[in-house]
Amino acid sequence: MSVYLLRRLIQAAGVVLAMSIIVFVGVFAIGDPVEILISPDADQFERERAIIALGLDLPLWQQYLIFLGKAVQGDLGRSFVFNEPALQLILQRMPATLELAFAATFGAILIGLPLGLYAGLKPNSVGSKAIMAGSILGFSLPTFWVGLMLIMVFAVQLGWLPSTGRGETVEILGTRWSFLTWNGLTHLAMPALNLALFKISLVIRLTRAGVRETMLMDYVKFARAKGLSPFRVTFVHVFKNILIPVVTVTGLEFGSTIAFSVVTESIFAWPGMGKLIIDSINVLDRPVIVAYLMIVVLMFITINLVVDLMYSVLDPRVRLDSK
Amino acid sequence: MSAVVGQGAPIEDPAKIKVETPFRRFCSEFAESKLALGGLIVISIIIVVAILAPFISPQDPYDLAVLDIMDGRLEPGEKSGDGSITYWLGTDDQGRDMLSGIMYGLRISLTVGAGSAFIACMVGASLGLAAAYAGGKTDSIIMRIVDLQLSFPSILVALMILAFLGKSVTNVVIAIVVVEWAYYARTVRGTALVERRREYIEAAECLALPRYRILFRHLLPNCLPPLIVIGTMQVARAIALEATLSFLGLGVPITEPSLGLLIANGYEYMLSGKYWISFYPGIALLVTIVAINLVGDQLRDVLNPRLQK
Numbered sequence: 285m286s287v288y289l290l291r292r293l294i295q296a297a298g299v300v301l302a303m304s305i306i307v308f309v310g311v312f313a314i315g316d317p318v319e320i321l322i323s324p325d326a327d328q329f330e331r332e333r334a335i336i337a338l339g340l341d342l343p344l345w346q347q348y349l350i351f352l353g354k355a356v357q358g359d360l361g362r363s364f365v366f367n368e369p370a371l372q373l374i375l376q377r378m379p380a381t382l383e384l385a386f387a388a389t390f391g392a393i394l395i396g397l398p399l400g401l402y403a404g405l406k407p408n409s410v411g412s413k414a415i416m417a418g419s420i421l422g423f424s425l426p427t428f429w430v431g432l433m434l435i436m437v438f439a440v441q442l443g444w445l446p447s448t449g450r451g452e453t454v455e456i457l458g459t460r461w462s463f464l465t466w467n468g469l470t471h472l473a474m475p476a477l478n479l480a481l482f483k484i485s486l487v488i489r490l491t492r493a494g495v496r497e498t499m500l501m502d503y504v505k506f507a508r509a510k511g512l513s514p515f516r517v518t519f520v521h522v523f524k525n526i527l528i529p530v531v532t533v534t535g536l537e538f539g540s541t542i543a544f545s546v547v548t549e550s551i552f553a554w555p556g557m558g559k560l561i562i563d564s565i566n567v568l569d570r571p572v573i574v575a576y577l578m579i580v581v582l583m584f585i586t587i588n589l590v591v592d593l594m595y596s597v598l599d600p601r602v603r604l605d606s607k
Numbered sequence: 608m609s610a611v612v613g614q615g616a617p618i619e620d621p622a623k624i625k626v627e628t629p630f631r632r633f634c635s636e637f638a639e640s641k642l643a644l645g646g647l648i649v650i651s652i653i654i655v656v657a658i659l660a661p662f663i664s665p666q667d668p669y670d671l672a673v674l675d676i677m678d679g680r681l682e683p684g685e686k687s688g689d690g691s692i693t694y695w696l697g698t699d700d701q702g703r704d705m706l707s708g709i710m711y712g713l714r715i716s717l718t719v720g721a722g723s724a725f726i727a728c729m730v731g732a733s734l735g736l737a738a739a740y741a742g743g744k745t746d747s748i749i750m751r752i753v754d755l756q757l758s759f760p761s762i763l764v765a766l767m768i769l770a771f772l773g774k775s776v777t778n779v780v781i782a783i784v785v786v787e788w789a790y791y792a793r794t795v796r797g798t799a800l801v802e803r804r805r806e807y808i809e810a811a812e813c814l815a816l817p818r819y820r821i822l823f824r825h826l827l828p829n830c831l832p833p834l835i836v837i838g839t840m841q842v843a844r845a846i847a848l849e850a851t852l853s854f855l856g857l858g859v860p861i862t863e864p865s866l867g868l869l870i871a872n873g874y875e876y877m878l879s880g881k882y883w884i885s886f887y888p889g890i891a892l893l894v895t896i897v898a899i900n901l902v903g904d905q906l907r908d909v910l911n912p913r914l915q916k
Contacts, residue, residue, distance in 0.1 A: 299755065310771035424900045426847045428854045429870060429889040436882050447878065540760035547762070550855055551874075562855055565770045573770045580763060588758060 292592060296585045303581045304355070308348050311574050360578065361571030365564070370575035374557050378579075380450060381556030383461060384548065385541045387476035389534055392483035397530070399484075400491025405518065407496060415488060422485030427544065431478040431551040438474060445474050448553035475552040479545055483537055490533055494526030501525075528595075535591040539584040636909045643905030649898040653891075657713040664707035668864075697883035699872060705883060708869055709891045715865040716892070719776065720846030723783035727845075728838050730784060731791025736822050736830070738792065739799035750796065753789040761786045761848060769857045779858050783845045794837045798830040805829075832910040839903035843896045850892055866892045 342350075354360070360370045403412040439447035450471050461468070498504060499522065507521045508514075546558035553559070557576060564572040638644055661667070697705050738749040756764065768782040802808065803826065811821045850867030852858035854874075859865050864872070866888045873884025 302755075307767070310767065420900070421897075424843065424847075424896050425893065426850055426896070428851055428867075429892065432870065432874065432877060432885050432889065436877055436886070440878060440882070540763075543760040543763040543766075546766065547851060547855065561766065562857070565766070566856060577767055577770070581759075584759060584763075 288596075289593070292589055296589050299585055300582060303585075304352060304578060305348065307574055307577045307581070308351055309344070311570050311577075355578065360575040363564075363569050363572045365567055365569045365572075370571040371579075373572060374560065374575050374579055377555060377557040377560050379461070380554060381542060381545050381549070381558060384472070384475055384479060384545055384554060384556060385538060387472055388479035388483065388541055388545075389538055391476050391480040392487050393530075393534060395480070396484045396487025397491055400488040401495060401518070401523075403488060404492040404495025404499070407492075412492075416492070419485035419488045422481050422488075425481070427478060427481065428547050428551055430481055431475075431548060434474050434478055435551070446471050447474070450555060475548050475554050478551070479541060479548045482544075483534065483541065486533060486537065487530060490530050491526055494529055495522060498522045498525050532591055532595055535587065535594065539580075539587045542583065543580060633909060637905055640905045640908075643901050646898040646901030646905075649894060650902065653713060653895055653898070654717065656710055657717050660707075660710040660714055664704075664710045666704040666707040668703045668708045668711055697881075697887075699869075699884045705869075705887055708864065709866070709888050712864055712866040712869050712888060713891060713895070715776075715859060715863055716846050716849060716867070716895070719780060719783075719849045719859070719865065721842050723780040723849075724787060724838060724842040724845040726780065727784040727787035727841065728791050728834065731788035732795045732827065732830075732834060734788070735792035735795030736799050736826055739796045739803055740818075740822055740826065746796075749792065753792050756785075756789045757793070761844075762851065765848060765852060766857070769852065774857055774860065776859050776863060779849055779852055782852070783848055786848065787841050787845060790837055790841060791834065794833050795830050798833050799826055802826055802829045836903060836907045836910055839899060839906055843899040843903065846892070846899075847896055 358371055362368065363370050363373055366373055399415050403415045406412050435447045438445045450468060504517060504521055507517045512521075542558075545554075545556060546562060548554065549556045549558040550562055557579075560572065561576045563569075564576070656663070699705060699708065734749050738746040764786050765782040768785055769778055772778040772781065808821065808825060811825050816825075849858055849865060850870070853865050853867030854871045856871065859868055861868065869888035870885045870892070873881070873886070873888070876884050
């Protein structure tokens with residue numbers, strides 16, 4: 285196991301390094317940072333001095349090494365717009381995004397599992413067909429349009445839910461959370477549902493496929509033959525075995541939930557890091573762009589690693605070490 | 608033939624006897640699903656509307672001379688100030704007819720979507736073929752890149768590209784190609800690995816045909832069925848991705864409004880109850896995507912050799 289763990293860690297570190305090169309070269313080498321950082325009125329001498337001060341006269345690989353050295357110490361540059369460290373800006377907004385992503389993931393499981401279970405147990409009923417048709421829509425509808433429709437129906441027409449912002453927050457452990465106040469919850473409901481939509485469909489499909497496959501297994505037949513109640517067969521024997529793929533996929537999807545929250549946050553004016561990155565791209569705030577991309581990439585690689593490791597713990601068949 | 612005549616059946620003109628060619632079988636199997644057939648009809652209508660937009664739209668939304676700011680934000684069904692046009696789907700804040708806007712928007716959405724999916728297909732299929740045919744190092748390098756890229760969500764990759772390159776139609780196309788090529792590469796490689804070991808490839812190799820000829824004339828045509836299925840689905844995804852990026856303000860510029868940009872324009876008016884500026888372009892987008900997906904779904908069933916009757 286430790287050999288496998290070490291190999292995966294080295295692999296992950298390699299990917300982080302590769303991505304940091306891509307991001308650095310992408311953001312800093314395309315387009316001239318001098319044009320943005322130095323006032324156009326500056327004369328030749330001032331320009332040259334600034335270029336040397338910023339280290340822009342060095343060869344690219346040397347600039348990259350300096351960037352990397354600072355990045356390791358948590359210094360990803362200062363935002364041109366806010367004049368604050370880019371990393372700090374993003375970390376400030378991260379809890380809002382994480383809250384949204386967790387709410388969406390939780391909601392997807394809460395809604396998707398029962399529906400998928402029903403569709404798997406009664407595959408030919410009208411309800412199941414409706415659920416499956418709905419899940420196709422969940423896959424093919426563009427998230428941003430669904431978000432707009434949610435606002436149109438629930439905020440504008442019915443006036444039940446607020447359309448923008450986080451609402452009242454409660455401060456715990458130095459960060460603000462919306463889900464602990466009623467007002468905050470009403471603000472959270474629509475964005476979370478919007479972000480969850482794709483995942484609900486995914487969980488429904490996975491659960492249904494899992495149930496249909498597991499129901500044919502010998503151990504389920506045996507449990508039934510033993511005279512166990514259908515309830516126990518479903519919730520103990522079948523349920524446990526369909527959880528592995530559902531857990532894996534929802535875990536893996538967590539990263540893409542954070543990435544896709546860019547869209548949801550823009551629609552519902554949710555003050556998370558997704559909204560920040562869109563604003564930063566629009567005003568070419570490069571340090572923030574770099575910091576966001578690096579953090580999200582790091583998050584992704586960590587999630588993939590954790591899911592991989594959890595998978596080998598959960599499912600004895602995939603213990604990959606060479607015992 | 609003589610057996611048929613002997614049984615007293617009416618003699619048919621041999622030209623009229625339907626021979627079951629693979630293409631005919633494919634068509635009849637495809638038509639089994641009325642839903643998919645409906646999807647195909649809808650797509651055809653949408654494409655025709657998009658192509659003919661300059662001739663059939665009530666108004667040219669790019670021609671500032673015909674726009675009247677006084678007609679701004681009219682409700683669906685209202686007439687223009689001088690009574691010359693009825694705005695069936697309302698107008699936007701500039702007094703632009705939404706119906707015409709949608710027709711022109713479809714042109715851009717379809718061109719960008721289909722165009723980038725096509726380029727992605729060429730790039731991905733070539734690399735997938737090369738990986739499968741060459742094997743060894745080439746294969747593992749290409750497939751590692753594919754794996755790496757597929758582990759990141761499409762929106763993140765697209766954001767990255769647009770952050771590097773800036774906003775323009777070309778860059779949106781580049782972003783979509785970079786997002787999608789990996790799907791094609793993986794699919795083609797999978798099929799090509801199986802086909803590569805077939806006798807006809809061996810035969811072609813024995814004839815000492817040039818490598819590109821073997822790849823593109825022998826191997827590629829036999830990898831087409833899964834490629835067509837993936838291609839259809841990816842066109843829908845490309846259109847949705849373009850719309851999303853444009854909605855976020857990172858896609859097409861304001862001078863070339865695609866459906867996504869039209870929806871974004873209407874967003875601020877939605878809160879005051881003026882739903883039609885966002886709603887109808889959204890419906891057009893939705894119908895397009897769902898229709899393509901319906902066709903793609905049926906194609907998958909028909910072209911999947913494992914489901915062949």
